[in-house]
Amino acid sequence: MAEGIVTERAGQKITVYLPEEGRELRGVPLGKVRKKEKVFAGDIVEGRVVDSSTFAIERVKERKNLLVRPPIANVDKVVVVSTLKNPEFQNFLLDNLLVVYDHLGLDTVVVFNKVDLLDPKEREELNRWVEIYRNAGYPVVTASVETGEGLKKLREELKGVTSIFAGPSGVGKSSLISKLTGVELRTGQVSRKTERGRHTTREVRLIPFEGGFIGDAPGFSRVDALNFMEREEVRLHFPEFGRYQCRFSDCLHLEEEGCEVREAVKRGEIPCERFKSYLKMLKVYLPWLSEVCKEE
Ligand code: GDP
Ligand code: ZN
Missing domain, CATH: 3.40.50.300 (P-loop containing nucleotide triphosphate hydrolases)
Structure with missing residues (x-):
């Protein structure tokens, strides 16, 4: 058994790259794979080199993840x-x-x-x-x-x-x-x-x-965080907020008592730009912010 990585998936065409040999072969999914599984670029596949240009895909390894835009598996x-x-x-x-x-x-x-x-x-x-x-x-x-x-x-x-x-x-x-x-x-390439x-x-x-x-295909050009997660989750993806311990562990850093993130913004440790983005994602306005974060 050899292991390869799918570098191209275009319609029926599958290309498999064999890292040990440093070359690409045409991938042909065998029965079980063809029937049960979709094959995506980024998939790690096991199989056999059957001739100088063909790789028979016997198994698709479990994916770490699968993006939709662009459709690529195992992105780091x-x-x-x-x-x-x-x-x-x-x-x-x-x-x-x-x-x-x-x-x-x-x-x-x-x-x-x-x-x-x-x-x-x-x-x-x-x-x-x-x-x-x-x-x-x-x-x-x-x-x-x-x-x-x-x-x-x-x-x-x-x-x-x-x-x-x-x-x-x-x-x-x-x-x-x-x-x-x-x-x-190929710039400006659109879906055929x-x-x-x-x-x-x-x-x-x-x-x-x-x-x-x-x-070679771009990821998101713009997104709205709330289309992907609950309001309560957004704060967890601002790494700098995690350095502060608020009184309540579920603090949303809005108007809660004992909010250390707010204090950090007031002290200038967390920049207004980042905190404002956070509020904008939550679609919240806080009156105290205009005091602390003066518009230029
Ligand atoms: P994309 O839409 O993000 O893929 O952007 P492109 O790669 O198509 O680039 C858009 C335009 O910016 C093209 O005209 C490029 O030549 C130009 N461009 C890209 N990188 C640079 C750079 O570092 N400096 C300058 N001056 N122009 C750049
Ligand atoms: Zn807080």
Whole structure:
């Protein structure tokens, strides 16, 4: 028995990568697999090499997870890409993505791309955001496809794991993947239509990279945390809140007595930007916040 990873699932076509041989074969699911199981990109499969171009899939190993967008199994990490400008940074959108991916059990890396476009003042503004996310506990990379800044660090983050890139359109997700892997992505690729006009599943490919894989189709561009979880859960995905012990363990950090998170916001230890995102996710407004967090 050999073990491989499905790197492509497009209609009936399955491609299996054999890490030991470093090559890809056409995957053919045998009876039991064909009848009972769907095969997704990212699946770890067991089987046999039957000839120089064919791998017979006898078993699909249990999945650690299965994403819907894009349809990839066993994803470890999400690179959430933003830019300070072109397009303009939306911290609420980034915070939502970080909360949702944490809820889905995936590690995240925060990337600010296109730093080559920034003048010194904008660079300072970016540094403030970088500090905010680092202090919250996320790995942060400032990057530029133009100058190559940050790409070595990003490469380190992607070693040996299966990752996808997420974030709004235009921030440079495809450009980063192309630059890192040398594989030109078909940009603007949309779901193909079959002859009958139905949409087929979008093609996804995993690109072997540094002992791991990068998915060539983007993750979420924007999400609403409350579509994924109850209000009570959101606070658990703000890592910095977990450093404080409120009087009540089920404290939502709103107006409860003995809320240490609120005190931390007042002392400036938790930045207003992050706390405001939290409230916005819960669709709550707190009058005391306008005192503490003065609008510029
Ligand atoms: P995606 O929608 O997130 O996949 O973004 P693309 O990779 O298609 O990039 C959108 C545009 O931004 C393209 O015109 C890229 O050439 C440009 N771009 C991507 N990365 C950078 C960068 O680091 N610096 C600059 N100046 N432009 C970039
Ligand atoms: Zn609290």
